[in-house]
Amino acid sequence: MNALEHRDTQLTRLLRSAKNATPEGLRSMLRPVVRRVVPEDIRASVHEPPVGPEGLAAADRWVDNHYTIRDGGTLRRFFFLCGCFKSGTNWVQNLINLHPHANVRGEFHFEVLRNAVDQLTNVYWFLGSKPRLREVALDGSEAMIRRMIYASTRDKPGATWLGDRTPNPLRTMIRGAPQIIITRDVRDVLVSWSFHHMRVDTEMGIAVPFRECWAEARPRFLADPDGFNPLDGLLGHEGWVRHHAGHWAQICRASREALPKLQEEGTPVLELKYEQLHADLDGEVERLYRFLDLDPALAEAPSEATKTRPGFGREDRKSFYRKGAVGEWENVLPENIRGIIKECAGEEMIAAGYAQDLNW
Amino acid sequence: MHTLTEPTRTTSATATRPGYFFVRGHPRSGTNWVSNLLNLHPAVSCTGEFHFETIYNAVHRTKSIPWQITGREPIRTELEEAFGDMVRRCVSRACRDHKPDAAWHGDRTPSDLLCWMPGARYVWVLRDGRDVAVSWTFHQLRKGREVIEASIPADASGHLLRLCDGFAEDPERFVREPELLLGDEAWVRHVAGTWDRRYRSDTGAAREIERPEFDGEVLAVRYEDLHADTEAQRDRMLEFLGLDPAESEPPSAETFTRAGYDSTDPTKYRRQGEVGDWKKYFTDQARAWYHDVAGDSLVRAGYAKDEHW
Numbered sequence: 001m002n003a004l005e006h007r008d009t010q011l012t013r014l015l016r017s018a019k020n021a022t023p024e025g026l027r028s029m030l031r032p033v034v035r036r037v038v039p040e041d042i043r044a045s046v047h048e049p050p051v052g053p054e055g056l057a058a059a060d061r062w063v064d065n066h067y068t069i070r071d072g073g074t075l076r077r078f079f080f081l082c083g084c085f086k087s088g089t090n091w092v093q094n095l096i097n098l099h100p101h102a103n104v105r106g107e108f109h110f111e112v113l114r115n116a117v118d119q120l121t122n123v124y125w126f127l128g129s130k131p132r133l134r135e136v137a138l139d140g141s142e143a144m145i146r147r148m149i150y151a152s153t154r155d156k157p158g159a160t161w162l163g164d165r166t167p168n169p170l171r172t173m174i175r176g177a178p179q180i181i182i183t184r185d186v187r188d189v190l191v192s193w194s195f196h197h198m199r200v201d202t203e204m205g206i207a208v209p210f211r212e213c214w215a216e217a218r219p220r221f222l223a224d225p226d227g228f229n230p231l232d233g234l235l236g237h238e239g240w241v242r243h244h245a246g247h248w249a250q251i252c253r254a255s256r257e258a259l260p261k262l263q264e265e266g267t268p269v270l271e272l273k274y275e276q277l278h279a280d281l282d283g284e285v286e287r288l289y290r291f292l293d294l295d296p297a298l299a300e301a302p303s304e305a306t307k308t309r310p311g312f313g314r315e316d317r318k319s320f321y322r323k324g325a326v327g328e329w330e331n332v333l334p335e336n337i338r339g340i341i342k343e344c345a346g347e348e349m350i351a352a353g354y355a356q357d358l359n360w
Numbered sequence: 361m362h363t364l365t366e367p368t369r370t371t372s373a374t375a376t377r378p379g380y381f382f383v384r385g386h387p388r389s390g391t392n393w394v395s396n397l398l399n400l401h402p403a404v405s406c407t408g409e410f411h412f413e414t415i416y417n418a419v420h421r422t423k424s425i426p427w428q429i430t431g432r433e434p435i436r437t438e439l440e441e442a443f444g445d446m447v448r449r450c451v452s453r454a455c456r457d458h459k460p461d462a463a464w465h466g467d468r469t470p471s472d473l474l475c476w477m478p479g480a481r482y483v484w485v486l487r488d489g490r491d492v493a494v495s496w497t498f499h500q501l502r503k504g505r506e507v508i509e510a511s512i513p514a515d516a517s518g519h520l521l522r523l524c525d526g527f528a529e530d531p532e533r534f535v536r537e538p539e540l541l542l543g544d545e546a547w548v549r550h551v552a553g554t555w556d557r558r559y560r561s562d563t564g565a566a567r568e569i570e571r572p573e574f575d576g577e578v579l580a581v582r583y584e585d586l587h588a589d590t591e592a593q594r595d596r597m598l599e600f601l602g603l604d605p606a607e608s609e610p611p612s613a614e615t616f617t618r619a620g621y622d623s624t625d626p627t628k629y630r631r632q633g634e635v636g637d638w639k640k641y642f643t644d645q646a647r648a649w650y651h652d653v654a655g656d657s658l659v660r661a662g663y664a665k666d667e668h669w
Contacts, residue, residue: 010640035534042582060442060445072537106429107428107429108422108428108429108430109422109425109430110430112418112421112422113415113418113422114420115418116414116415116417118416119414120410120411120412120414120415122426123411125409125411126409126411127407127408127409127410127450127454127467128410128411131452132453132457133450133453136449136450136453137446137450139444139449140447140449140450141415141446143442143445143446144439147428147439147441147442148435148438148439148442149436149439151434151435152429152434152435282465304400327528335446
């Protein structure tokens, strides 16, 4: 008996049944109440259904291709959702999760493992670089990835597509596994990212040179979030803008360069744009489900409760889902900040179709 | 259906499943020698070097970020178990290629001793850090500029880079001028620091591995003891794996399992394999630099009685 089975009490089984019988929309509404009332360890066990007779071993072996497993009589497939930070990866995750046959979680950050596997299989004096052993090492690392995703997505037994959402560039995590990438205008990304850091109460995600600026600005933000001018915080810090605009460009460039190779290898890739999701949600959602070979008619409709409608109908500067607007940058960014963005990300903006040239 | 080698959670050899062991130690400490000695037994297949520490470090990092999903159960445990399975698959595949029926499968990698696979056996090879410094310096010179630039930090590599270009043309130079080999403070401090850090880290890991709840076993093997009585140490290692030493082949020059080498060619991978070689190359100044960094560990490891060596 393993740790999971130990935790599977009658109470958790009851709560799990209730959860599975509740539509996602209602679940989202009830979530804040459940979080207050049900202790964390019980919530965790509700999220983790007991393992079947085969345990988690189903994810260990692939059938047909590296991203498909046979779980009892059901075939389950793996996919990856990526993109830049604050570009709508959470939104797309929520949209996918409206479908009863898909379950995506985040963030796994498998790039850490992949970097290590690349080293293990490419340094010429490491045994893993020998072709026959390279294949075993790659297989083993992909089994690690499948097992981790599978372990976290079993709370939706009907899901045949299991995914990871991590804000990252396009990159192979499991050979051939479908990839969905979402891109957003860097100018809106920066506005959104600067508010995100003002909201979050830890400096851990902020690079060291910008922590002083953050620590100095955050009390003013907390004292008056609605009156806070983002240019008085990180968005007004030239180094911070340079750093993150460059990071956005790096992610876009890496993805742009990876795309032809992935397509050549036969990896299905769906490219989404945040702005297009805003403009035509129904059309884009249909495209999303069709990409995964899912019937759109079976999915719940997007709703504000599931955070799946464009924007949030209001601005709440203290929420992860602050505003979700397109083109907000036009009212916020001054000339000097625009100049830095052009310098660091101008070419990639043109390549991604966000600008015709540098005269904006 | 594609089925990988069946994962095993067992690490001790049974009639149907191989046991797993890992040979670890500082580079130039005799890990190859130990691996060759173990391979003299028909039930042992040891290959290398995989460098699983690259994956181990990534696994450790992945499960240690508290706000990430990978830091929570059941993903954390699943990650650890999947990592163990990956290691077993890779090692078994490599070992079966060499010896299909071996009961023990091993990986030899000159890297840190890590507490990573419950129930496994670990052979920890130790060698006097000063001999390691000499052997390691020759090894780097033999490898040449490209490898030095790629593997040695810039603040310590200047000395080697200055020496390496002439090494191929005149490898005997250090026989005539031994004081040149360790004549640079940054380099001596670097090799001393690397050995010292490794010794401290491995000592801690050995304690961790032998915790009852981890259920691992560590056998420390000294290079110097291997020199003094190779067969006795080989037998000790085989008994550690529960094997009968009588079934093993004797050490031989052909299998690179005898102490030392006939050649003293500094350009060869197996250069000399000698104990106490360091005395030829350490000047008083080099001793002072080395002692300053690694003196305590030399004493703790039993290679020096005190600071007066």
